[in-house]
Each structure stands twice: as C-alpha cells, then as structure tokens.
Amino acid sequence: MTFADDLRRDALAIRKTFLGMHYRAKAGHIGTGLSAIDILAFLHKSWLTKEDAFILSKGHGASSLYATLHHFGVLSDEVLATYYKDDTLLPAHPAAGAFAAIPAATGSLGHGLPIAAGMAYARKYLDRTSQRVAALLSDGECNEGSVWEAAAFAAHHHLANLLVIIDANGLQGFGKTTDVLDMEPMADKWKSFGFDTREIDGHDFDQIREACSDLDATRPRCVIARTVKGNGVRFMEGKLEWHYLPMSEAQFNEALADLEGKP
Amino acid sequence: MRIEFVKAVHALMEKDPKSLFLTGDLGYNALEKVAQAFGPRFLNVGVAEQNMMGVAAGLAMTGARPWAYSIAPFATYRCLEQIRNDICLHDLPVRVVGNGGGYTYGIMGSTHHALEDLAVLKPLPNMSLFFPCSNNHVAAAVALMGELAGPSYLRLAISGFQSDTAPLAENPVTLTRRYGTRSRKQARGLSIVCAGHAAQIAVAALALDPAIDADVFGFARYPFDLASDADVMASIADTRRVLFIEEHYASGGIGESFAAEIAGKVDAFVRMNAVYRKDQRYGSAAFHLAQTGMTPTTVLATAREMLA
Numbered sequence: 001m002t003f004a005d006d007l008r009r010d011a012l013a014i015r016k017t018f019l020g021m022h023y024r025a026k027a028g029h030i031g032t033g034l035s036a037i038d039i040l041a042f043l044h045k046s047w048l049t050k051e052d053a054f055i056l057s058k059g060h061g062a063s064s065l066y067a068t069l070h071h072f073g074v075l076s077d078e079v080l081a082t083y084y085k086d087d088t089l090l091p092a093h094p095a096a097g098a099f100a101a102i103p104a105a106t107g108s109l110g111h112g113l114p115i116a117a118g119m120a121y122a123r124k125y126l127d128r129t130s131q132r133v134a135a136l137l138s139d140g141e142c143n144e145g146s147v148w149e150a151a152a153f154a155a156h157h158h159l160a161n162l163l164v165i166i167d168a169n170g171l172q173g174f175g176k177t178t179d180v181l182d183m184e185p186m187a188d189k190w191k192s193f194g195f196d197t198r199e200i201d202g203h204d205f206d207q208i209r210e211a212c213s214d215l216d217a218t219r220p221r222c223v224i225a226r227t228v229k230g231n232g233v234r235f236m237e238g239k240l241e242w243h244y245l246p247m248s249e250a251q252f253n254e255a256l257a258d259l260e261g262k263p
Numbered sequence: 264m265r266i267e268f269v270k271a272v273h274a275l276m277e278k279d280p281k282s283l284f285l286t287g288d289l290g291y292n293a294l295e296k297v298a299q300a301f302g303p304r305f306l307n308v309g310v311a312e313q314n315m316m317g318v319a320a321g322l323a324m325t326g327a328r329p330w331a332y333s334i335a336p337f338a339t340y341r342c343l344e345q346i347r348n349d350i351c352l353h354d355l356p357v358r359v360v361g362n363g364g365g366y367t368y369g370i371m372g373s374t375h376h377a378l379e380d381l382a383v384l385k386p387l388p389n390m391s392l393f394f395p396c397s398n399n400h401v402a403a404a405v406a407l408m409g410e411l412a413g414p415s416y417l418r419l420a421i422s423g424f425q426s427d428t429a430p431l432a433e434n435p436v437t438l439t440r441r442y443g444t445r446s447r448k449q450a451r452g453l454s455i456v457c458a459g460h461a462a463q464i465a466v467a468a469l470a471l472d473p474a475i476d477a478d479v480f481g482f483a484r485y486p487f488d489l490a491s492d493a494d495v496m497a498s499i500a501d502t503r504r505v506l507f508i509e510e511h512y513a514s515g516g517i518g519e520s521f522a523a524e525i526a527g528k529v530d531a532f533v534r535m536n537a538v539y540r541k542d543q544r545y546g547s548a549a550f551h552l553a554q555t556g557m558t559p560t561t562v563l564a565t566a567r568e569m570l571a
Contacts, residue, residue: 053324096352103324105352108344114314115349118321125303126283126327146345149314156309 004205018067025084031242033064035169035227057112058138110144140172155194162220169229195222202227271405287333316345323355335361335377364420365510366551382515394459396481422463423549443479452476458509458517467559504531
C-alpha cells in the first residue's frame with residue numbers, strides 16, 4: 001500500500017467516526033471538519049513526534065481533531081462518546097487544560113498562531129530543542145489582525161521550527177472568503193511576511209507530505225492547503241450551510257454511503 | 264514605580280532562569296539593561312499587544328514565566344481576549360505589567376489613561392491583581408507575582424500627589440498597608456481605605472491634619488484576603504464607616520468589590536473615584552485628580568464631613 005493509500009484509509013475511518021459523532025450530537029461545524037481531516041490525519045500519523053506540539057487555531061474544527069486523536073489512540077472510546085454531552089471534556093471548541101494533545105483552548109479566531117509562535121520561540125531560543133510546532137488555521141481566520149501580528153513575529157525571529165497550515169476551504173461564516181473579505185492572493189501575503197510558502201491541494205496526501213517536509217533552516221513554513229468544505233460528502237461539498245447544519249438520519253446514511261463511494 | 268519595577272524584575276530574572284521579559288515596544292530609558300543582560304529572554308515583540316499576550320501564553324505553556332509589559336491601557340484593553348482565553352483560562356504564569364495606572368499619563372490624553380483596567384481584569388478566572396501604593400511598595404508586589412503559578416497583573420503608577428511615605432505596617436501576604444491610626448478622640452472615628460496609589464492622596468490629606476480621627480489603609484492586591492487583613496476589618500468593626508479612594512472609575516473598581524464584601528458591617532460607605540467627563544480638559548495627573556474631585560483637600564473635607 002502506498003503512503004497516500006494508507007493515509008486515505010485513516011482519513012476515511014476518521015471521517016466516519018466524525019460523522020457519527022455529529023449525527024449523534026446533532027451538532028454543526030461538519031463542513032469545516034471534513035475540509036481539515038486529511039491534514040489532521042497526516043500531521044498526527046506522519047509529522048508530529050511525541051515532543052512536537054499542535055495547535056488547532058481554527059477551534060471550530062475541534063470535533064475533527066477529537067476524531068483524529070481517537071483514531072490514533074490518544075482519546076479512548078469512552079471519552080469520545082461524551083462529545084457534546086453534558087459533563088464532557090469535548091465541547092464544540094477545545095477545552096483548556098483537558099488533554100496534553102490539545103494544549104490550547106481555541107475557538108475565538110486569531111489566537112492559535114500567537115500561541116504557537118510563543119511555543120516555537122521557547123523551543124528554539126530558550127530550551128534550544130529541535131521540537132517543532134504546527135498550527136492549523138482557517139482561511140477566514142486570516143481576517144484577524146492578530147494572525148498577521150504573529151506572522152510578522154514568527155518570520156522576524158526565524159521560527160523555522162514552526163509549520164503553519166491554512167485550511168483554505170474558501171468559505172467562511174457568512175459567505176465565500178473572496179466575497180466577504182478577500183485575502184487573496186493568500187500565498188503572496190505569507191510569502192511577503194517572510195514565510196517559506198507552498199500552495200497545494202489539501203486533499204492530496206503526497207502534496208501534503210511534500211509541502212510539510214524539509215522545513216527551511218531559517219524561515220517558518222506556511223502551507224496554503226486548498227481544500228473543499230465538506231470534503232468527501234458530495235451533497236455537503238462547497239456548501240455554506242454545512243458550516244451550521246446538523247444531519248438528519250437520511251442525510252447521515254447518505255453521507256456514510258458517499259464516503260464509501262457507493263452510488 | 265517604573266524604576267523600582269525594572270530593578271526588582273531584573274533581580275528576579277537573574278534568579279529565575281525560566282522568567283523572561285516581553286515588551287510591546289516600550290521601555291526607552293528604562294529597560295535597556297534588561298535588554299542587554301538577558302539575550303533571548305528579553306523580547307521586544309513590537310507594537311502588537313494581542314500577539315504579545317498570545318506569545319506569552321505559548322511561552323508559558325512550555326514552562327517559561329514571562330512578564331509582558333506595556334502602557335496600562337495597551338496591556339489590558341487591546342488584548343483583553345488574549346489575556347482571558349490564552350492566559351487566564353489556561354491558568355498560566357504570565358505577569359502582565361501596565362505602566363501608568365489611573366491618570367498617570369495625564370497630559371498624554373484619554374487614550375493613555377487607565378481608569379477601567381482593574382475592572383476588566385478583576386473578574387477573569389485565576390487572575391491576581393497587584394496595585395502598589397507607592398514606589399517603595401513595588402518590589403514586594405514583584406516578589407509575590409514571581410511566586411505565583413497563575414496569571415497576574417501589576418499596575419504601576421505615578422500619583423499627582425506623590426509621596427513615598429513608609430507605612431506604619433504592611434501585611435506580607437496581602438501587601439495591605441496602614442498609613443494612619445485613629446487618634447481616638449471620638450468613639451467611632453473613620454476608616455479611610457485606598458486602592459493602590461490613591462493612598463498617596465490620603466497620605467497627603469493626613470499630613471494636612473495629622474490629628475484626624477481616621478485609620479488609613481492602602482489595599483494592593485485583589486482578590487481580597489480579608490481574613491488576613493484583620494487590621495482593616497477590626498478598624499471597620501469599630502468605625503462602621505468607610506471612605507474609599509481609588510484612581511479608577513467607580514464601576515467595576517476595587518471599592519465596589521470591597522463594598523460588597525463588607526455590606527452589613529458598615530453604616531456608611533463613601534467612594535471617591537475618577538469620573539468620566541464629556542467635555543474633558545487635559546493636564547497633569549494632579550490636574551485630572553483635581554478635576555475629578557480627588558485631592559488631599561477634598562479627601563480631608565470628605566473625611567471631616569463623615570466624622571461630623
């Protein structure tokens with residue numbers, strides 16, 4: 001089995017778990033999770049070591065991270081089963097201090113990159129370790145000024161141990177990113193801030209691996225991952241409403257069948 | 264207080280290798296020695312307070328203990344959400360330092376005054392606030408903040424009625440100071456309680472009438488620990504009336520919280536606070552205090568009125 005086939009199998013399993021979680025919880029934020037799962041699967045299977053840190057800056061994708069951590073054995077069945085329920089440590093946006101694998105409570109956009117940059121600075125200049133930090137942002141999140149404050153900081157301090165991935169699914173809260181507040185050309189912006197920037201198909205595992213490998217010696221890396229909101233479920237793909245809607249039983253079954261490639 | 268702060272934090276950083284200093288591009292003529300002494304442990308993050316607090320949180324998540332310094336309004340309001348989410352929710356040892364509490368920056372204008380800084384930070388989870396009464400109070404606050412495992416805020420200020428009088432007593436835990444003791448000419452007398460550098464106005468009022476029948480205290484830490492401040496509570500039990508002074512708006516101020524704590528224990532609680540004015544004129548800190556009605560003379564007059 002090739003590297004990509006292997007990860008595709010992981011991502012499929014994660015998507016199934018993810019959809020089950022959302023169906024049972026009657027919870028939204030499905031589209032945003034589906035656009036991120038391939039990236040999350042890659043990071044947790046192939047990129048992050050035990051010492052590295054990952055910050056989910058797009059906190060509304062928390063459930064896709066929960067499903068990914070569950071798939072790789074970090075969260076148990078019992079813990080995952082509490083998702084979205086009363087008395088859970090798995091709310092719709094990550095909780096503070098609940099799991100070592102989720103260092104930061106995010107959900108308000110524009111917070112994760114400054115935190116990741118602080119961690120990367122400490123690792124590079126204070127602790128002098130080779131540990132790395134990855135942060136996953138959404139494209140809509142790049143509207144936030146604090147993202148660019150942190151981008152300038154990371155480049156200025158040559159945080160070459162920092163990997164920023166933009167889950168660029170092209171849709172944000174109330175419309176297309178190009179209609180709401182056009183941040184394109186996104187790659188040029190990160191490049192001009194001093195990042196070693198790549199632009200890829202965010203659902204192509206070979207491209208993801210290539211773009212996240214061999215970090216530059218002096219510059220932080222930014223990967224603009226062009227993704228599809230709702231990826232893997234055709235009736236959700238590219239549809240704004242799947243940022244918000246929960247699934248009916250019929251929709252859930254259709255979504256599962258679609259993932260399996262059944263007509 | 265800035266000189267005392269820099270001196271104290273410099274000494275602390277020499278002892279604590281996990282501590283580091285972040286500034287939002289401020290510190291000219293004050294932080295140069297810290298910048299030179301600590302290499303990568305001194306970090307000018309630029310004019311970017313949101314990022315400064317997020318970075319401070321990230322640093323603290325790796326085990327570092329950062330100080331994050333700016334002018335008080337910039338260190339608090341601009342980055343309030345970063346302080347709340349990134350620092351307080353994670354209970355991280357980030358020490359936010361705001362220089363210029365109250366009207367310190369006087370003629371610099373309203374944008375530079377900090378009259379709601381304590382109000383916005385006070386309710387945040389895990390947060391401890393420190394507001395020294397005068398220059399000789401700063402080192403003790405820095406030392407206590409250095410020991411905290413969670414977040415804290417230090418409010419540095421220069422009073423329009425500057426004094427650096429040594430207190431009669433200082434509680435080592437709460438840092439609460441006693442500046443004056445009742446002459447006991449009356450059975451009841453008055454408890455004058457100040458928050459932070461407003462105590463310097465009360466000390467100046469006391470100088471105008473040393474025989475006034477009032478206990479004078481200066482709070483310097485929130486949340487309160489009133490069980491430890493037995494001295495203050497004993498005074499209030501005797502006098503049952505409080506004059507509370509702070510260089511901060513009344514709403515959300517330390518006085519409001521103190522009033523809530525001692526409601527039922529007092530018959531009178533009078534507050535002297537900064538007051539917002541629509542047709543504000545600008546001047547020195549002393550000018551603003553006079554405009555808002557907080558001077559040694561007005562404090563004395565109010566105290567006498569309460570005693571009459």
